[in-house]
Amino acid sequence: KAGVTQTPRYLIKTRGQQVTLSCSPISGHRSVSWYQQTPGQGLQFLFEYFSETQRNKGNFPGRFSGRQFSNSRSEMNVSTLELGDSALYLCASSLDSGGLPPGNTIYFGEGSWLTVV
Amino acid sequence: QKEVEQNSGPLSVPEGAIASLNCTYSDRGSQSFFWYRQYSGKSPELIMFIYSNGDKEDGRFTAQLNKASQYVSLLIRDSQPSDSATYLCAVKGSNYQLIWGAGTKLIIKP
Numbered sequence: 001k002a003g004v005t006q007t008p009r010y011l012i013k014t015r016g017q018q019v020t021l022s023c024s025p026i027s028g029h030r031s032v033s034w035y036q037q038t039p040g041q042g043l044q045f046l047f048e049y050f051s052e053t054q055r056n057k058g059n060f061p062g063r064f065s066g067r068q069f070s071n072s073r074s075e076m077n078v079s080t081l082e083l084g085d086s087a088l089y090l091c092a093s094s095l096d097s098g099g100l101p102p103g104n105t106i107y108f109g110e111g112s113w114l115t116v117v
Numbered sequence: 118q119k120e121v122e123q124n125s126g127p128l129s130v131p132e133g134a135i136a137s138l139n140c141t142y143s144d145r146g147s148q149s150f151f152w153y154r155q156y157s158g159k160s161p162e163l164i165m166f167i168y169s170n171g172d173k174e175d176g177r178f179t180a181q182l183n184k185a186s187q188y189v190s191l192l193i194r195d196s197q198p199s200d201s202a203t204y205l206c207a208v209k210g211s212n213y214q215l216i217w218g219a220g221t222k223l224i225i226k227p
Contacts, residue, residue, distance in 0.1 A: 033215070042219040043161070043205070054188065057215055090160055098213050101149050102164035108153075108160040 002027065006091050006111035014114045018079040018084070021112045025072050025093030031055075032074040033097075033106060034066055035090040049074055050097060078114075085117045119144040121208050123218035132227050136193040137218055138204050140216045143187070153205040155220070161205055163201030164191070181195055194223045 005024040013019050025032050034046040045058035049068035066076040073092075078085055091104040120143045130136040138152075149168050153161035165190065167173045167180040181190040187207075193200055206218040 043217045045215070045217075070153055088160075097209075097215075100168050101151070104149055104209060104213075105151065105163060106165060111160045 004093050004107055006089075006109035006112050009110065010113045010114060010115075011112045012117060013081050015081055015116055017046045017081050018077060019081060019114060020075055020077045021089055021091075021114075023074045023076075023093075023109060024089030025074070025091075026107060029093035029095055030072050030106075031097045031106075032068055032072065033094075034074070035092065036078050036087045037059075037111075038053060038087045041073055046076065046089075048051060048097060055097065081116045083116050087113060088113055118213075119210050119212075119216050121206055121216045121218040123204075123206050125175035125219055126222040126223055127224050129224045129226055130196050132196060132198060132225055133147075134196055135222055136196045136200065136225070137190060138191040138193075138206075138221050138223065140190065140206030140208075141188045142208045144208065144210040144216070144221045145184075145187065147184075147187075147208045148211075149208075150180070151179060151207040152178075152189075152191045153207065153217075155203045155205060157202075164204075198225045199222070199227055201225045 031050045033048040036044045050058045068074045088111045089112045092108045094106045095103045130176045151166045152164040153160040167182045173180045177194045203220040205220045
């Protein structure tokens with residue numbers, strides 16, 4: 001069974017540009033979450049989608065947005081990039097976010113490394 | 118604010134010894150608890166989950182949950198240098214949001 005796939009794996013952008021990151025969840029998983037991780041920092045929750053609806057949102061500015069498609073694939077977009085947006089962006093999927101494990105257990109993709117120069 | 122706390126470490130343990138990692142949480146309504154391992158430059162990978170009070174064993178790993186005292190721990194027996202990593206505790210709160218600890222850096226000394 002294929003894991004969570006994130007593309008692209010590495011990218012370099014210039015301040016002020018925008019970026020779109022893509023995530024394909026594990027087959028059958030309907031919940032997709034996005035996280036930001038900077039060096040030395042913990043996981044910062046961005047948002048969670050389930051059945052194309054945003055369920056939860058973290059404390060990030062409106063420049064960070066996301067969406068989920070009917071096939072559960074998800075994208076996140078960051079507009080007007082800032083140097084501080086340089087980070088590892090992680091996508092994770094689960095069957096559902098409610099209930100108990102293993103159904104609500106999340107599995108991470110390898111991440112997308114974003115460098116803003 | 119719902120919180121999950123871990124000692125940031127580093128926790129240094131001799132090879133072959135037992136490594137003990139602890140995590141406390143504030144949301145008494147939490148039902149699901151997870152341990153992830155993250156190597157430097159890599160994404161977190163699931164070690165195990167637990168949702169019932171008591172111990173759960175998987176190979177060299179044992180998760181312990183005590184809901185009354187609001188803590189969950191991870192024991193690693195026969196620690197190996199390859200166990201050196203940051204260990205993340207995550208708790209699914211009563212509002213179904215997953216709250217993460219900042220992680221404990223574990224170093225296994227040969």
